[in-house]
Amino acid sequence: MSLPASSGGLGRWLGDHIAQIVLIPTLLASFAYVVLFSVWTFWLSVSTSTMLPDPTFSGFGEYAALWQSKRWTVSFSNLFVFGTFYVIGAMVVGTLLAILIDQRVKFEAVWRTIFLYPLAISFIVTGTVWRWIFHPQTGVELALHDMGWISAQFDWITDRDLALYVVVITAIWHASGFAMALILAGLRSVDGDIVKAAQIDGASVPRTYARVILPTIWPIFLAVAVVLLQFAIKTYDLVVALTQGGPGVATTVPAIVVFDLMFERGQIAQGSAAAVMILVALGIVLIPYALYMRWRKRQEGGDHG
């Protein structure tokens, strides 16, 4: 800061650097957490660690072994399929709900709460309940049979091609309210004049949203996408409770593989390699985002940093 501080000497120095000083504890903690933990994991991935961490260097063999394992390749591609459908699906549903609520509906708070409450429910519970619903012998299919519709079939969760989409639907149920909340807030901040202008030009309601309103709040979509993305990468409890990664390995996600390798099987090195691959996947998504944000800031001229 360029402003003059009031006193001199040590006090002045302290005054000038108070921000940095106050930041130090959190900073050290965050640094240790983000950087050291990642470096530690990377080091273990090229070490001879098995039952317990062992820093002896061994090479990149565990990465090779990892990529030859079917469970890993399936789970890694699941992460991209799940992540894409989940992030886009939650945003589409969230947008739709936000637009509906934006129509000056009565009891707005009630609707909003109904759509937002899943976010308060843990993934374990979410997964358990939806398994009850989706499983043909406890859920919808059984209920339909009991009602007399004997031929009813609703067994996606036991179908290896569809089970991943059961996970997607459940995850969308959990997070779309969050997307709705943010997008709704965004809709409310749009300048009414722009909208009026569009209406006067004779644009229909859907067209007004699609062409005028939604494009002005695109940064919100970006923010929603980033938050959803971290949920997607960390997805673990939900799948464990919903499908246990099955049928077979059809719905396994990388976090499950990391956990099993590191903890159940005593292959800490290979589990660490899997964790590093998750970080790499994250980098693939986040680095373009960071570069874009930087570029955008330059475009704006950096006037408010």
Next chain:
Amino acid sequence: MAETTHADFDALSTGSLRRRITAKAIVYALLTVFALFYLMPIVIILANTLRPLDDIVRTGFIAWPADPSLSHWAEAWSTFCIGGTCEGVSRYFKNSLAMAIPATIISTMLGLINGYILSKWRFRGADLLFGLITLGVFLPPQMTLLPWAWVLGNVGLSNTISGLILVHVVQGVSFTTLFCRNYFLAIPDDLIKAARIDGAGFWRIFRRIVLPLSPPIVIVAVIWQFTGIWNEFLFGTIFTSGDKQPITAAIVAFSGSGTGERHYNVEAAAVIMAALPPLFIYLVGGKYFVRGLTSGAVK
């Protein structure tokens, strides 16, 4: 904020009366369909807390309670045996409160201060630091389990609730700093400059200017942190033992494939109990959550 300007626009107020009514009907119909889908799980859990076990086993989870009984609630709270201790979920519930409340408060306060510094006392490298702190949001928890175990062991906090609080604070600061920093960016720099010219220092500006403007983002951070920490189960089960485990560990114990029949009705009641605190926070703070998010995380 801009809410007032937007309120002038009512998308469905144009066109003929008939068209308007049809449009409204479609809006409410869609909302109802969605609401049914969203409410289904909670209704199913609630219904199953009231049903006898043999009824659930016979007709599945989707059925109306024919002979409702509240006894499973009492059982889940105070007498059901989990992990060889027949005290229900009550003590796990208390553990979770003892963990989630301090962890939420500390991480929110640290987030406020960090956000204030990173937005209003910017220095060289501040953006890099901010990026570093927010990267913590993305680390998969499975990866951090062993390093955390090592850290907790070395600071003497293994198997304690304080240890869990430490873990949740460090991880939570990533989120709260992200929220608060983005929120504080919206406070005009001139306001801060003026205060400094008047001789106000770092803490005085924080107390007099920044804090009074903070409630919306504090609510967001508290809701987000409390829900996340309350619902987290991996660290909760691994970093505690015996009678210190949080409620998520108890819920997972219900779903474990032990021998003996699954008490789905008691499990359902326990699930509702485990969900109550975050639900309560959402119900109370939901309105502010939306308002705070608009001004905060959205940048």
Next chain:
Amino acid sequence: MKRFNIPLCTTLMLGVSTFALHAEPKTNMLHQWAQGSEAEAIAVLGETFEAQGGTWSQTAMSGHTSATLAKLRSDVVSGNAPAAVQLKGPEISEWTATGRTANLDDLATAEGWDDVVAPELLSVMKPEGNWVAAPMNIHRVNWLYSSKKMLDDMGIEVPKTWADFNAACDAIKEAGKTCIAHGAADWSDTTTFDSVVYGMDIDLYRRAFQEADVDAMRSQGMIDAFAQLRKMVGYMDEGINGRSWEQSMAMTMDGDAAFFLMGDWTVASANLAGYEEGVDYLCNQTPVDWGGTGYILNADSVVFFEQSDPDYIEGQELLAKIIMSPEFQVTFNVAKGSIPSRTDVDLSVGGFTDCQQQSQADLVAAVDEGTLVRSMAHNMTVLQKYRGAMMEVITEFVADDSITPEEAANQLADAVELQS
């Protein structure tokens, strides 16, 4: 306040010094028996421990092995290895190799464990020659539970060979009923496959599942075994995914399915749920094609990790003593459906069921006949990394019809080779 300080201090110091003179046995046992009959059995252990002057606490990790191991690993990394952990098979030897386990030889000698523990468990409990673990029980994995009602209705005998079994299932399927009750999961699919491989070719079982011999895995015998497993999946109903083993058990005992292949913990659960041996269900060994007594063994044990606190060291001795006592072995195993790990316990008294007594008789017979094996599915043979890799292949095979038996056999071998 001040005047209370001195007496308080003295009391505290006195308390501390008496404390140090007489170590008070303490323990914290880490296990995965969080609920049901197993949790009750563990509760008995705790009560006995307290009755003998100890301070008991436990951490129950809810039946997911990986969570228990995660807890153990993180405790060891944090420098607080738990005093007692429920661990089994090769894990005992792996953890012993890390040098963190305690040595119970003195106690074992004093108590004469070498003479009373079932010989097939000795190498597991003493991986490097020293006692590091106390065995709690012997489980039999190769049980075939039949629905008495269904067999009577259909006029079918309990099958003795896999050919008989297939014939029975064909008839049951013909009649529009479910032959095998099953809940798919890696461990349960592998439990079934244990019995299939073992029953078809015992040498193949030994080479493939005990020695992790990849050539055996690629052999025609393994291909045949996978073909049999494929056939059996066809005898199951559509709802196997997401079904728990308890639900499968109930399906069989209610007469909704003819057979259920599962270990003897089923006996405890079934009897607890009110089903009756000989009335609702029959227990027999899973089919074998070589005409003898088959026995696939699984055993639970408690491993002791090195401690520095004398209270906990004392606690370990007390706990090990209690676990190995005939009284506890009876109470625990009656509740758990298994049989004692001591050979000198009489099962005709104390409440053991017919199925349990059969298990003990068959164990003795299998030892005589040289047919006893340990269970791969239940982590009694190969290292976890091999077992995990094999279970992946087996559970995928069950889930995915498009994998041929030949492909599965090769995948099994490939998966194991990849880990070595």
